[in-house]
Amino acid sequence: MANSNSILLFNKPFGILCQFSGNMKNLSHYINEKDFYPAGRLDKDSEGLLLLTNNGKLQHQISHPKFDKxxxxxxxxxxxxxxxxxxxxxxxxxxxxxxxxxxxxxxxxxxxxxxxxxxxxxxxxxxxxxxxxxxxxxxxxxxxxxxxxxxxxxxxxxxxxxxxxxxxxxxxxxxxxxx
CATH class of the missing domain: 3.30.70.1560 (Alpha-L RNA-binding motif)
Structure with missing residues (x-):
């Protein structure tokens, strides 16, 4: 069972959508963890670090522009x-x-x-x-x-x-x- 502040650091390949559903290749092809969601986006044509978390407050702190991350x-x-x-x-x-x-x-x-x-x-x-x-x-x-x-x-x-x-x-x- 994941704790309330778990973060996944994912090295996203080119061509992958930052979502878990749909017909195109997406996160579900790489990540088999329950209740984790991307904190921010990385477009399909971009690669590299994508953070996912199971903590909504932390997700907001990572992705919202007002926090100047x-x-x-x-x-x-x-x-x-x-x-x-x-x-x-x-x-x-x-x-x-x-x-x-x-x-x-x-x-x-x-x-x-x-x-x-x-x-x-x-x-x-x-x-x-x-x-x-x-x-x-x-x-x-x-x-x-x-x-x-x-x-x-x-x-x-x-x-x-x-x-x-x-x-x-x-x-x-x-x-x-x-x-």
Whole structure:
């Protein structure tokens, strides 16, 4: 029997919906725990850390924007990212639903620990890709993808590695650990 504050840290693969029902591949294909629900979302095209809990109050504290829970993403973008784009992301980006809060952003390298994505991203022969680490406290719909596109660098791959103090660590793709 799970205690009232159990959390599952799940490494969500690409193409999986953050729900337990429906005709598309979803969490029920990976998690066989009763009364656990996602604390926040990670869209079907994104990978990495998803938190699930069996505690409604904790779920609210993790997912509600008013708690400013910082989320960290590794983002592969199309093109050689510029300092100007990084500066724009750091100051906030105007999207159709308003200005985003400033993000913490840095250019990084392809992480050597990262698994291969299935299917692989679309690569263009004459267009390089870049990697950035981006930290935000908001959670607007597809926010990171919209932010990078707004500064001229569309997201090709998006991996969440951290939510607050919870880290993806070395959890294997498609597996979860109880915290």
């Amino acid at each position: 910082e989320k960290t993403y590794l983002v592969q973008v199309e093109g050689k990212v510029t300092e100007e784009a990084i500066w724009q992301l750091r100051k906030g980006v105007r999207l159709k639903d308003g200005l985003t809060k400033p993000a913490k952003v840095k250019i990084t390298e392809h992480p050597d620990w990262l698994w291969r994505r299935v299917p692989p991203i679309r690569m263009r022969k004459n267009i390089p890709t870049s990697w950035i680490e981006l930290k935000i406290t908001e959670g607007k719909n597809r926010q990171v993808r919209r932010m990078t596109a707004a500064v001229g660098f569309p997201t090709l791959r998006l991996i969440r590695t951290r939510i607050g103090d919870w880290k993806l660590g070395d959890i294997a793709l498609g597996k979860y650990e109880r915290f």
